[in-house]
Amino acid sequence: xxxxxxxxxxxxxxxxxxxxxxxxxxxxxxxxxxxxxxxxxxxxxxxxxxxxxxxxxxxxxxxxxxxxxxxxxxxxxxxxxxxxxxxxxxxxxxxxx
Amino acid sequence: xxxxxxxxxxxxxxxxxxxxxxxxxxxxxxxxxxxxxxxxxxxxxxxxxxxxxxxxxxxxxxxxxxxxxxxxxxxxxxxxxxxxxxxxxxxxxxxxxxxxxxxxxxxxxxxxxxxxxxxxxxxxxxxxxxxxxxxxxxxxxxxxxxxxxxxxxxxxxxxxxxxxxxxxxxxxxxxxxxxxxxxxxxxxxxxxxxxxxxxxxxxxxxxxxxxxxxxxxxxxxxxxxxxxxxxxxxxxxxxxxxxxxxxxxxxxxxxxxxxxxxxxxxxxxxxxxxxxxxxxxxxxxxxxxxxxx
Numbered sequence: 001x002x003x004x005x006x007x008x009x010x011x012x013x014x015x016x017x018x019x020x021x022x023x024x025x026x027x028x029x030x031x032x033x034x035x036x037x038x039x040x041x042x043x044x045x046x047x048x049x050x051x052x053x054x055x056x057x058x059x060x061x062x063x064x065x066x067x068x069x070x071x072x073x074x075x076x077x078x079x080x081x082x083x084x085x086x087x088x089x090x091x092x093x094x095x096x097x
Numbered sequence: 098x099x100x101x102x103x104x105x106x107x108x109x110x111x112x113x114x115x116x117x118x119x120x121x122x123x124x125x126x127x128x129x130x131x132x133x134x135x136x137x138x139x140x141x142x143x144x145x146x147x148x149x150x151x152x153x154x155x156x157x158x159x160x161x162x163x164x165x166x167x168x169x170x171x172x173x174x175x176x177x178x179x180x181x182x183x184x185x186x187x188x189x190x191x192x193x194x195x196x197x198x199x200x201x202x203x204x205x206x207x208x209x210x211x212x213x214x215x216x217x218x219x220x221x222x223x224x225x226x227x228x229x230x231x232x233x234x235x236x237x238x239x240x241x242x243x244x245x246x247x248x249x250x251x252x253x254x255x256x257x258x259x260x261x262x263x264x265x266x267x268x269x270x271x272x273x274x275x276x277x278x279x280x281x282x283x284x285x286x287x288x289x290x291x292x293x294x295x296x297x298x299x300x301x302x303x304x305x306x307x308x309x310x311x312x313x314x315x316x317x318x319x320x321x322x323x324x325x326x327x328x329x330x331x332x333x334x335x336x337x338x339x340x341x342x343x344x345x346x347x348x349x350x351x352x353x354x355x356x357x358x359x360x361x362x363x364x365x366x367x368x369x370x371x372x373x374x375x376x377x378x379x380x381x382x383x384x385x386x387x388x389x390x
Contacts, residue, residue, distance in 0.1 A: 009142050015114030073153035074113035077146040084141060094148055094179045 003061045007086035010070075010078040017070035019049070019082040024062040029053055035067035048072050052079040056093060100160065101125050101384045102247065102287050103316035103332045104325050109134040110163070111143035116150045120159040122322035123329075125384075128162045131176050132191050140172045144179050151183035162223055164189040168201055177202070181209040187221035187246055192254065194231040199224055199241035206244065221246045223289075227254035232273040235280035247287030249318060250277050253294075265301055267308060278313050290317045299327060306331045333385040334378045342375035342382075343389065349375075 003023045010018035024030060031046050038045075045067055052075070053061060063079075070078070084091035106124035108115050110131045119127040129150075135143040147163060163185045165176035180188055190202050199222060206220050222244040226232055232255070239248050252270055256262055261269045274290065281288035290309040293302045306317060306328050317328055334342070344362060349372045352360040360367040379389050 011111075013112060013114065015117060016112075070113060071117065071153070073149040074146060077113075077149040078142070080145050080149075081142040084145075092175070092178065093145065094182050097182075 001057045001083070001087045001091075003058060003083070003086055005086050007082050009081035009085060010066075012066065012068060014068050015070055015074065017045075017065055017067040017075050017078050019075075019078045020064040021079075021082045021086060022062040022064075024060045026060055027062075028059065029061050029063065031063045031065060033065045033067065035065070036069055037067070044072070045070075045075060048075045049079055052076045053083070056080065056083050056091075056096070058083060100246075100287075101315070101380065102160070102289055103381075103384070104328050105162070105249075105289055105316060105318045106322065106325070107134070107292065107318060107320050109143075110147045111135050111139050113146060113150065116147065117154060120154075120156040120161075122325055124159065124319070124322070124325050125316065126160040126162060126186075127156065128164055128189055128318070129185075130164045131172070131180075132164050132166050140166065141175075144172075144176055148179040148183045151180075151185055160187075161185045162187045162189045164191055164225075167192050168198075168205070174205070177205050178209060181206055181215070181220050182213060184215075184219065187223045187244075189223040189225060189249075191225050191251065192227050192231070193224040193238055194226075194228055195234050196237040196241035199238055199245060203242040203244055218244060220244065223247045223249065223287075225249045225251045226273070226277055227251035228258040229255075229273075231255075232276045235276045236283060239280035239284035239286060245284070245286055247289055247315070248277055248281050248284075249289040250274060250291045252291035255291075265304070267305060274309070274312055274314075282313070287315045288313070290314045292318045292320050293324070294320065296321045296323060299323075303327050303331065329385060332381055333387070334382050338378050339382050339387065339389060342378040345372060345375040346379065 006022040008020040010016055029050055031049055035042055049063055080093045102125050104124040105126040105128050108119040108127050108129045110129050129147050131143050163180045165188055166172035202222055210217055222242055224238050226235055250273055256269055278288045293305050310331055345367055348362040349360050382389050
């Protein structure tokens with residue numbers, strides 16, 4: 001799937017994360033992360049974002065993530081929602097899993 | 098012991114923190130909501146969040162239901178597709194008006210269960226009646242599917258449909274509550290009362306819980322963990338009720354051991370319904386963590 005426009009998902013509530021996703025040409029996946037728990041969990045958050053995108057067949061995207069202490073399942077859900085909002089055609093991630 | 102549903106706690110479906118913490122307060126059931134507490138612009142986000150959360154979190158012994166959007170909205174079908182896969186105990190159907198609404202949901206769940214190789218009947222249904230038409234059809238709704246484990250009344254939509262408002266005494270809900278309760282009892286499923294929206298009015302809430310307990314409801318939908326303790330207190334049997342129930346059960350077992358069909362206690366005959374009531378009292382006592390041994 002190709003990211004053709006910008007979109008976002010999530011909130012700034014505690015335990016949530018906002019994910020903004022934009023086209024990134026052919027430069028792969030780049031992640032810009034702000035997190036209240038960056039020192040402890042920054043690498044894990046990046047890993048979940050990256051793996052979720054790869055699992056959805058996204059090869060190129062610029063991601064801005066603003067984390068307020070989200071657990072992995074919430075990060076995954078927000079990434080899936082952001083992607084489903086910007087890709088063309090039906091996107092039903094639960095069918096792909 | 099029959100599953101107790103004294104409290105069914107609403108949890109907004111687009112709030113990760115609330116979903117994660119919902120089971121820690123001690124409600125018998127939690128009901129994660131994709132319908133009224135989620136804005137039209139966030140339906141997709143909530144659906145995916147609940148799907149991921151249910152696949153991840155261990156809610157312990159707490160029963161988990163998910164309230165989906167009605168099938169006649171653009172969101173309903175996708176809600177079913179995602180939530181059946183996430184495997185809650187039950188899907189709660191809002192605004193159920195006819196037996197056909199339940200049958201349609203049952204068939205869709207069957208279709209999805211088959212598609213993903215899930216055993217038929219894994220996902221249960223819980224119907225919420227929220228209109229005059231639904232209340233009149235409650236008896237048919239309650240027997241429309243073997244998946245159905247309970248029926249609830251949703252009062253806010255109901256009083257709007259009736260062109261009235263909610264009163265402290267709840268007179269406007271009496272007929273609907275009774276119809277739903279009779280339907281549930283005839284079908285052998287649970288009956289759960291509506292929410293009480295004014296969280297700060299503990300006296301009013303307690304009074305409504307007393308009423309619905311006396312009517313015969315299994316429990317109440319609640320919107321705040323603070324309401325759990327009040328419901329549990331009202332549904333917890335007194336020490337005298339527990340002691341009497343224990344003696345009734347003992348007399349019943351004694352009569353059974355003797356092969357006698359007649360049970361007597363303190364010179365009075367004990368009927369089968371009295372034994373059933375005693376069993377329920379001991380179930381409620383156990384749920385309140387009272388030692389009944």
